[in-house]
Amino acid sequence: MSAPPSNPGSDLTVSIGQHSTAGRKDANQDFHGALVPQQPELGLKGIAVALADGISSSAAGAAASETAIKSFLSDYYATPDTWSVKNSAQKVIAAANSWLHAQTRRGLDPIDADRGYVTTFDVLILKSRTAHLFHAGDARIWRVAGRSLEQLTEDHRVIVSAAESYLGRALGVNGRVEIDYHTLSIDVGDTFVLTTDGVHEHVTPRDMVSAIASAENLDAAARAIVEAALAAGSTDNLTVQIVRVDSVPAGEAVDLLEDVQGLDPAPLLDPPAEFDGYRLLRTLHSGPRSRVYLATDLETGARVALKVLSLDLRDDPAQRKRFVMEEWIARRIDNPHVLQAHPQNRRRNHLYTVMRYVEGQTLTQWMRDHAAPELEAVRGLVEQLAKGVQAFHRREMVHQDLRPDxxxxxxxxxxxVIDFGATKVAGVVEGDPRIDPAEILGTVQYTAPECFLGAPSTAGSDVFAVGVMAYQMLTGRLPYGDAVPRARTPAAQRRLRYVSALTTRPLLPVWVDGALRKAVHPNPARRYQALSEFIQDLRYPNPAFTDGRRTSLLERDPLLFWRLLSLTLGIVALTLAGILVAHPPR
Structure with a gap:
C-alpha cells in the first residue's frame, strides 16, 4: 500500500509498504494496519501505523492481535481532536488492554496467560514533524540509519534460559499495561520499519536496508524481507511494515481555519445593518482586538453575538488563527458553563465568529454590585466556574485567560466561561511547531507565577486564576496585590507573601482561607492539582486547615504585624526612657 504525496510541502505525506504471512505455521496470528486520514484529521491526529503479534501458545492470539489493531485504528481517531497524541493513544490502548484481559479472565484457564488474549503491540504515529512511538512486547520499530537500522524500541522478552523465555510485557496479560512511549523529530526521507520477531530474528538490519534500497516500491521491499526471513529458516509468522516520509508540513500542520481560511475579514459596520444573513442590532463591545455586535440570525430568528476582527490585527496570521480558534473550540465543548457557538448551516462570505448571545453581566460587574457577598453565594459561583473550566481540562485545553471579564x-x-482566543489546545500545539507553549496570552493579574518564569501554562495555571477570582470575590483584593507579574525569578517568587483573606473578612472560616491560600500558591507543586479538590475544600473543612489554631497575624497581614511590632517596640522604648528619666542611674 502506498500513499503518494498529494501536495508536497504543505501536508505530511508518506509512502507505506506492508506484507504479512503465516509462513510455515497453519495460521497467521500477526495483524497489522495503517490509516492515512484526510484533513483536518491528518493535522489533528496524524498518520497511524500499527502492528501486533498474538502470542503463539494461545488459540486466541489471532483474535487478540486483530482486536488490538482494529480497535486502535478506529477508536484513536474518535478521541477528541483537542487531545494530544500521547493522551489519545494511551487511553485507547488502555481500553483495548482491559477488554483483552477481561476475555482472558473468562477463558478456560484464567490464570494461564499463555492461553489468553495476549498480544504484542506497536504503534507509530506521525503528526506534523514528530514521530510518536508506543510499544509493548518484542516486535520492533526501527529507523533506517545509513546502511543499517537503528532499533527504536526495547524488547520486553525475559530470557530464562537458552530454551525458555517469556514476554515481560504485552496487552491482555494484566488489567493494566505499561506502554513505552517516546517521540523523535522527523524529516523528508526518514524511513521507519516495523517487524515481528519472525522477521528480525532471521534477517539482519543491513539486509533489510539493502532490500528497501533495491526494491521498486515499499510493498516489494516488505515482501523481499519476509522471503529472506523464510529462506533463513524462520518458522514463525512474519510481518513487515515500511513507512517513508515524503513531505512534512512547511509550517502549520493543521488547517484550523478550515473553509474560511481564504476569506476576507468582515468589515466594521454601523448597526442597524444586514450582513451575511444576520441583522446587526447594536454594538455590544468594541476593543483593540475585536468588535462584537448583537445580531439576529435572519434564518432562525436566534439572537447571537457576532464578532469581527479589529482593523489593526487583520494582517496578523497568528491573530487571525486565535480569532477563529474561539469558535472552533466552542464547537468541541458541550457544557452548560461554557459559552456555545451558534449553529452554522450556511457558507460564510467573510471571516467572523458567531456565538450564542447570553443576557447577563460579567463577574467584574457582579463584584461591583456585591461588595461584601455571602460566602455561600461565592461558593455557588466558583463551583459553576470550576465546572466550566474542568470541561476544558478534560479535553486537554488550558483557557489561559480566566479573569472576571x-x-x-x-x-x-x-x-x-467566555472568550477562548488565548486557549491552548494540546492537540494543536504539538501539531504546529510555530506555537510557543510558554507565551503569556492572559491578563497578568490572573496569570500563574510559573508562567513568568517561562514555564508553559497547565491546568494548574487555570486553578490559580480561579483561586484568585474566588479570593477577589470575598475580599475585593488580589492575594498578592500587584507583586506576581513583577516576580520573574525563582527568588522573587519565594518572597511572595499571601495576604490572608481574614484580614478583610475576619469572620471567614480559617479553613476557607486555607483553601484559598493553597489554590493561589506560587509553587504549582503545592497548589491544588485539580479544581475538584479546591471546590471540596471550599465547602467542607479540610483537617489540614482546621488544626485548632487560627492563622497568625504575620501570615494574615505581614504589614500590619510589623507595624504593630514597631509600635510595641516604640512603646517599650518610651517606657524605658521614662523610667531612666525618673530614676537615673547612680
Whole structure:
C-alpha cells in the first residue's frame, strides 16, 4: 500500500509498504494496519501505523492481535481532536488492554496467560514533524540509519534460559499495561520499519536496508524481507511494515481555519445593518482586538453575538488563527458553563465568529454590585466556574485567560466561561511547531507565577486564576496585590507573601482561607492539582486547615504585624526612657 504525496510541502505525506504471512505455521496470528486520514484529521491526529503479534501458545492470539489493531485504528481517531497524541493513544490502548484481559479472565484457564488474549503491540504515529512511538512486547520499530537500522524500541522478552523465555510485557496479560512511549523529530526521507520477531530474528538490519534500497516500491521491499526471513529458516509468522516520509508540513500542520481560511475579514459596520444573513442590532463591545455586535440570525430568528476582527490585527496570521480558534473550540465543548457557538448551516462570505448571545453581566460587574457577598453565594459561583473550566481540562485545553471579564453570569445565575482566543489546545500545539507553549496570552493579574518564569501554562495555571477570582470575590483584593507579574525569578517568587483573606473578612472560616491560600500558591507543586479538590475544600473543612489554631497575624497581614511590632517596640522604648528619666542611674 502506498500513499503518494498529494501536495508536497504543505501536508505530511508518506509512502507505506506492508506484507504479512503465516509462513510455515497453519495460521497467521500477526495483524497489522495503517490509516492515512484526510484533513483536518491528518493535522489533528496524524498518520497511524500499527502492528501486533498474538502470542503463539494461545488459540486466541489471532483474535487478540486483530482486536488490538482494529480497535486502535478506529477508536484513536474518535478521541477528541483537542487531545494530544500521547493522551489519545494511551487511553485507547488502555481500553483495548482491559477488554483483552477481561476475555482472558473468562477463558478456560484464567490464570494461564499463555492461553489468553495476549498480544504484542506497536504503534507509530506521525503528526506534523514528530514521530510518536508506543510499544509493548518484542516486535520492533526501527529507523533506517545509513546502511543499517537503528532499533527504536526495547524488547520486553525475559530470557530464562537458552530454551525458555517469556514476554515481560504485552496487552491482555494484566488489567493494566505499561506502554513505552517516546517521540523523535522527523524529516523528508526518514524511513521507519516495523517487524515481528519472525522477521528480525532471521534477517539482519543491513539486509533489510539493502532490500528497501533495491526494491521498486515499499510493498516489494516488505515482501523481499519476509522471503529472506523464510529462506533463513524462520518458522514463525512474519510481518513487515515500511513507512517513508515524503513531505512534512512547511509550517502549520493543521488547517484550523478550515473553509474560511481564504476569506476576507468582515468589515466594521454601523448597526442597524444586514450582513451575511444576520441583522446587526447594536454594538455590544468594541476593543483593540475585536468588535462584537448583537445580531439576529435572519434564518432562525436566534439572537447571537457576532464578532469581527479589529482593523489593526487583520494582517496578523497568528491573530487571525486565535480569532477563529474561539469558535472552533466552542464547537468541541458541550457544557452548560461554557459559552456555545451558534449553529452554522450556511457558507460564510467573510471571516467572523458567531456565538450564542447570553443576557447577563460579567463577574467584574457582579463584584461591583456585591461588595461584601455571602460566602455561600461565592461558593455557588466558583463551583459553576470550576465546572466550566474542568470541561476544558478534560479535553486537554488550558483557557489561559480566566479573569472576571471572561466570566458571564446570566439572569438565572448560571455562570459561563467566555472568550477562548488565548486557549491552548494540546492537540494543536504539538501539531504546529510555530506555537510557543510558554507565551503569556492572559491578563497578568490572573496569570500563574510559573508562567513568568517561562514555564508553559497547565491546568494548574487555570486553578490559580480561579483561586484568585474566588479570593477577589470575598475580599475585593488580589492575594498578592500587584507583586506576581513583577516576580520573574525563582527568588522573587519565594518572597511572595499571601495576604490572608481574614484580614478583610475576619469572620471567614480559617479553613476557607486555607483553601484559598493553597489554590493561589506560587509553587504549582503545592497548589491544588485539580479544581475538584479546591471546590471540596471550599465547602467542607479540610483537617489540614482546621488544626485548632487560627492563622497568625504575620501570615494574615505581614504589614500590619510589623507595624504593630514597631509600635510595641516604640512603646517599650518610651517606657524605658521614662523610667531612666525618673530614676537615673547612680
Amino acid at each position: 471572561n466570566v458571564l453570569i446570566d439572569a438565572s445565575g448560571t455562570v459561563q
